[in-house]
Amino acid sequence: MKTMDQANELRKIIIEMANKSQSAHVGSALSCVDILAVLYHKILRLSNWDERDIFILSKGQAAMALYAALYQKGIIEKKHIDSYYLDGGFLPGHLDRFSVPGVEVSAGSLGHGFNIGLGMAYAYKQKKIDRHVYIVLGDGESQEGSIWEGAMFSADLGLDNLTVIMDYNNLQGYGRAKEICHFEPVRDKWEAFGWSVIEVDGHDHAQLEIALRAEYSGKPKIIIAKTVKGKGVSFMEDQLVWHYYMVTDEIKEKAFLELSETVLS
Amino acid sequence: MRNTFIETLIKTHSSHKDFFMLSGDAGLGLFEGLQKQYPNKFKNMGIAEQNAIGFAAGMGLVGFKVYVYNIIPFVLYRCYEQVRNDICYQNIPVVLIGVGSGVTYAPAGMTHYSVEDLALARTLPNLKIISPIDPIEARLAAEYSFTSDSPTYIRLAKRGEPNIHEREKFDITKPQLIKDGKEVAIVFHGSIADDVMKAAEILKSKNIHPKLISIPMLQPLDFGSLCKMTDDVKHVVVVEEHFENSGLGNILMQACMATTVAWKLHVMGIPYGFIHAVHSITGLRKRFGLSAEHIVDNVMRLEKK
Structure with missing residues (x-):
């Protein structure tokens, strides 16, 4: 199966979870689906579990996307997915590392997973263990001061085992990042903090894969993935309300119809 | 107490492969010996407390026994949510070494006093809290903290406190x-x-x-x-x-x-x-x-x- 098909399937799993649980953040989950599909199916080394690469979803509100990817990889089971956000279920709305395998780090409050990931990458270097740490960061999340503390601190640590991907959907809880604060220029900011920046279309799998495989340049790498919140379901795309709205049965049917009709490359 | 705690750690445990000390740009002179002997076991995290705690948690997840040294407001207050989520919620045995308990730093002013740290630390499940009265308790706390599987917060004054206990060895977990x-x-x-x-x-x-x-x-x-x-x-x-x-x-x-x-x-x-x-x-x-x-x-x- 191609990663585009896998991403499409992930979207269906997410819509199903959001519908069953009547929980929010479906738009946030859909925006990073392509990034996760490429990571989980092309990049992450997971076959030897004890020496696996580490994936951290720092924007923990998109937990459904991670759960769906773990399910698709066969790391967690259907009973986990089916009980997401439900009374007595296995999976909480935000990430708890004690919930299921594959949730490497507890994250939900923004501006935490990134710094934990930096510490992990540094520790693997210190221990001379070949494991790569991948972190997906939200654009809204990168307004947190902790992100810039970590960015400044880690630039000179020689972390060639670290890749950060910013899911830049430009739509946070209250609107566009640049309307809320002096967010742009994002690229210049990261470069000024000593990072190597690659910008890609965050829904173009070929671009994502090339960027993820790009050689270490002597600086830690951040891929700014331009994404669309709610990607894949036309009436959810780039709509602020889908940070919050519930997926009713009717919405689910409409979304499934679109996803089934999606022509995949 | 502070010096005894740090000296005990360095003398007894710094040779361990997993020992690691982080400082938040504090404790000048305290870690010189450690840096000289094991330059790869010490890192100054700069004036960035949220990152220091998150980073420590990450290192702990990979298996390091991480100590974070700073004055109490900067190891517990400024970064409370990192201590809560990254260390305690994830139950990672990071040790927070907080100096300047109570009004140790008087007359530095309220920003540098730690008169409510226990109130904060007590809200955190998994966290062990140790507040030694003398260098002997500080030494035992250092030894305990290294072997503990839980996050630990050590509340220390600064230096020069006399020994009070007559016995050198006892169970630090008990009154x-x-x-x-x-x-x-x-x-x-x-x-x-x-x-x-x-x-x-x-x-x-x-x-x-x-x-x-x-x-x-x-x-x-x-x-x-x-x-x-x-x-x-x-x-x-x-x-x-x-x-x-x-x-x-x-x-x-x-x-x-x-x-x-x-x-x-x-x-x-x-x-x-x-x-x-x-x-x-x-x-x-x-x-x-x-x-x-x-x-x-x-x-x-x-x-x-």
Whole structure:
């Protein structure tokens, strides 16, 4: 199966979870689906579990996307997915590392997973263990001061085992990042903090894969993935309300119809 | 205490492959030996406390035994949510070394005092809290922290505190009887120990002999052991350099509500409020009724009851 098909399937799993649980953040989950599909199916080394690469979803509100990817990889089971956000279920709305395998780090409050990931990458270097740490960061999340503390601190640590991907959907809880604060220029900011920046279309799998495989340049790498919140379901795309709205049965049917009709490359 | 704690760690444990020390741009001179011997086991995290704690948690997840050194506001207050989510919620055995307990840094001002740290630390499940009274307890705390599987917060004063214990080895997780006595027990932790010992000397000259009990580990508190130690006194006086409404006194108040004890509890601590007065440590203790003389007066009053 191609990663585009896998991403499409992930979207269906997410819509199903959001519908069953009547929980929010479906738009946030859909925006990073392509990034996760490429990571989980092309990049992450997971076959030897004890020496696996580490994936951290720092924007923990998109937990459904991670759960769906773990399910698709066969790391967690259907009973986990089916009980997401439900009374007595296995999976909480935000990430708890004690919930299921594959949730490497507890994250939900923004501006935490990134710094934990930096510490992990540094520790693997210190221990001379070949494991790569991948972190997906939200654009809204990168307004947190902790992100810039970590960015400044880690630039000179020689972390060639670290890749950060910013899911830049430009739509946070209250609107566009640049309307809320002096967010742009994002690229210049990261470069000024000593990072190597690659910008890609965050829904173009070929671009994502090339960027993820790009050689270490002597600086830690951040891929700014331009994404669309709610990607894949036309009436959810780039709509602020889908940070919050519930997926009713009717919405689910409409979304499934679109996803089934999606022509995949 | 601080120096003993750090020296013990470095001497006994720094050779371990997983030992790692992080500092938040604090403790100049303290880690020179460590840096010289093991340049790859020390990192200055700069003035960025949120990152320091998250980073420590990440290193801990990979198997390092990480110590984070800073003054208390910057190892617990500024980065409280990182301590909560990244260390305690994830149950990673990072050790937070906080210096400047109580008003150690007087007259540096309120921003640098730590008179509510126990109130914060107590909210955190999994976190062990140790507040040593002397270098011996500090050494035992260092040894305990290295082997502990839980996150640990060590609350230290600065330096120059004398040894109080006569024994070199005991269980740091339990209350410690320092001196037997009758009628009144003084229960204390942390740097106020010098005034407590001074008070005990003055009382001795007046032929009054309170029981002296230190509680190095405040969370979890072994209340059962404390009750056994105090089953023959009428009054327990808690003396602590901490807000009186939220430290050890408050822990005991809650514990007493759930059980029956033979004694009445009295708490001598810092009144709940921001400190604007400019005083030395001694001056602040006098102002807040925490000096040796105040302890003497209180014990004498209770002893007559």
